[in-house]
Amino acid sequence: MNAAIIVAHPDDEVIWCGGLMLQRPQWHWTVLSLCRADDPDRRPKFEAVCSRLGATGLISNLDDSEILAAIDPAKDIGPRVLDFLGHRRWNVILTHGDNGEYGHLRHRQVHMEVCRLLAAGALESQILWTFAYDCELDGKCRPSSRASMFIPLSSVQLETKKSVIRDCYGYGEDSFEVSACVSPECFACTIC
Template identity: 25%
Template sequence: MIDRPLTLMAVHAHPDDEATSTGGVLARYAAEGIRTVLVTCTDGGCGDGPGGVKPGDPGHDPQAVAGMRRKELEASADVLKISDLETLDYADSGMMGWPSNDAPGSFWKTPVEEGATRLAELMRHYRPDVVVTYDENGFYGHPDHIQAHRITMAAVEMTELTPKVYWTTMPHSGIQRFGEIMREFQEDLPGDAVPGEAVPEPDPDELAALAELGLPDDQITTWVDTTAYSGQKFDSLAAHASQGENIFFLKMGKERFGELMGMETFLRVQDATGAPVPENDLFAGLR
């Protein structure tokens, strides 16, 4: 056991990523008196602009989008009661294969050592007991998520610290349930369908790709019940209103959201406590 406040550091790629996979643990552990530190690596400039204007379309201004998303990130952090918000402010790289991947200053093109050195400085300052980021594929192959993984693991190596390190993931059972909810939601949509015609199914290619994500349930090491904080998690996502078109979860309402998103799951990849797995607390063995 340690004689100072416990600290959780979550390293994410973009504004709004903090809410999707870790909003529950950030809210829960803040409520338990744990210091919560959020590091957001990019400015989110490749997100939607006002009115839903897309990157590359006329009127899309990455700098203006970044400024808007910074305010949304701050609002989300307030909702989750995050203790400390740090931003590295690299340029958003966009989706894999976009020209913005290679733009000057993009996170994807930044040398890993450079980003890791900056993050290591933050780790030495906050001395996190638990660090959370993505797996080596950034969960779904986004370049900025992959880069966030790379600099996080390198930063841990650069320091003398020995935090428990986790990668976000989803159980296959949860992904299956998500697919079912997508179908239910599609069937419940009013108005758009032509009378007498079946409501179109979600894109089968998207569902097939979804099914390949995550891990088998028995490979997941850590299951954290955040049901009591699902309302905060929903509100933190809603704070990113400019990206609402891309956040499917907001369309299902708080009740259904809570049913689907009340458990956050992780793969523990570094541990010096010897706490047995599966575990139900990121801080198992530390308190």
């Protein structure tokens, strides 16, 4: 099973679907983080996490400044996705939900562009799974009403996921990132 995860930021792959990656080590995972390639802190952490999870890690440098620059997803996200992932047909692609999990603009833009590329046939996959969470800014996340698939994590898997966020990415126990690591992991599933 060839699976691509397309996310805005290094750490999104663990927060939103790290448990699935832990449960399915036999899948061939490729993770594309669209932001932070030039970040001397986050890039090496992302690369180490992908290695730890048995995934191929790819990273680009889409704007992720504190005040996000206006972008055109078709011009700024689409070509990056196709450059990294457009060379093959995937069994499953996972990406952000239409609500951006907690409303993050780049998450919503990535969702919109991945869906556009799939609909146009420029990106090919049998199945699209989008993250299906409704989260508060304090990290309290619950399954979205859009969720059609729920992946319960064992206590060991959930703790491993949180450990990766704490120990590899360096987030504190009370951070949004650790709090947002929940079980079950939730997805909305679409046949492409």
